[in-house]
Amino acid sequence: xxxxxxxxxxxxxxxxxxxxxxxxxxxxxxxxxxxxxxxxxxxxxxxxxxxxxxxxxxxxxxxxxxxxxxxxxxxxxxxxxxxxxxxxxxxxxxxxxxxxxxxxxxxxxxxxxxxxxxxxxxxxxxxxxxxxxxxxxxxxxxxxxxxxxxxxxxxxxxxxxxxxxxxxxxxxxxxxxxxxxxxxxxxxxxxxxxxxxxxxxxxxxxxxxxxxxxxxxxx
Numbered sequence: 161x162x163x164x165x166x167x168x169x170x171x172x173x174x175x176x177x178x179x180x181x182x183x184x185x186x187x188x189x190x191x192x193x194x195x196x197x198x199x200x201x202x203x204x205x206x207x208x209x210x211x212x213x214x215x216x217x218x219x220x221x222x223x224x225x226x227x228x229x230x231x232x233x234x235x236x237x238x239x240x241x242x243x244x245x246x247x248x249x250x251x252x253x254x255x256x257x258x259x260x261x262x263x264x265x266x267x268x269x270x271x272x273x274x275x276x277x278x279x280x281x282x283x284x285x286x287x288x289x290x291x292x293x294x295x296x297x298x299x300x301x302x303x304x305x306x307x308x309x310x311x312x313x314x315x316x317x318x319x320x321x322x323x324x325x326x327x328x329x330x331x332x333x334x335x336x337x338x339x340x341x342x343x344x345x346x347x348x349x350x351x352x353x354x355x356x357x358x359x360x361x362x363x364x365x366x367x368x369x370x371x372x373x374x375x376x377x378x379x
Contacts, residue, residue, distance in 0.1 A: 178245050185231060190225035191355070199346040211276035218272025219344070229301075229336055232258050236329065237370045240356060256308075263305040270298055290343035297335040304328045335359075350376040 196204070196219040207215050224253045233253040234242070242251060274281065283291035305327065307314070312319050337360055342349055 170368060174178055174210050174245055179247065181242070183229075187226045188230075188359070189224065192227050195223060195346050195352050196220055203346045209362050213271050214275045218269050219316065219346075221272055222269035222340075225262060225269055225301075226336055226340060228258055228262045228265060229333060230359065231299070232262060233329070233333060233363060234366070237367055239366065239370050251292060259305045259308055263302055264306065266298055290339055293335055294339040297339055300328055300332055300335070304332065316319050333363075 196216045201219070203330055204212060204215060206310070231254065235251050235258065238248065271279065282295065307316065307321060307324065340356065341353065347356060
């Protein structure tokens, strides 16, 4: 009885910290969704009506994908703090749910951004290298999600899957950062660029601390 009471009290003490983590994620997502309104790209200046709505919504879908990708990295790294707040099982469930959600938002981004110019008008050539980085990123992201979701059906053993999944887990965020910084004038300078670089720097530091064992969750 005393043990259950203490457990309940401990859980109550964690509630404010859990709310802070959720609020931080909500603020980051809300800020990302506001960027296409507050820092419009040049392409939005020349769009009107439905085309403008589609393009802006597509940009928001892309930034949502970026935020979800950052969250996916944090969920995969876990760390003592997050595991202590939410538990390993809960973080794993969120990680598995977030993968398909990432794929959906990435697909929405690609379709909505291309829709105003025509879905067959895929940017190609040296001039459009940031867009081509995005195309490669999209393919790698979908491949990573599909391999994870259908690993058993594809008869991939864990060791083989891990050997593919881990390097892609490092490559995809780097490509995402390059794509966002150079494809959109919104991140060419000012607050969006600064915030993005700071967030990636903090995430990199977090990953290093976890990988070196300083913030690693107890197994």
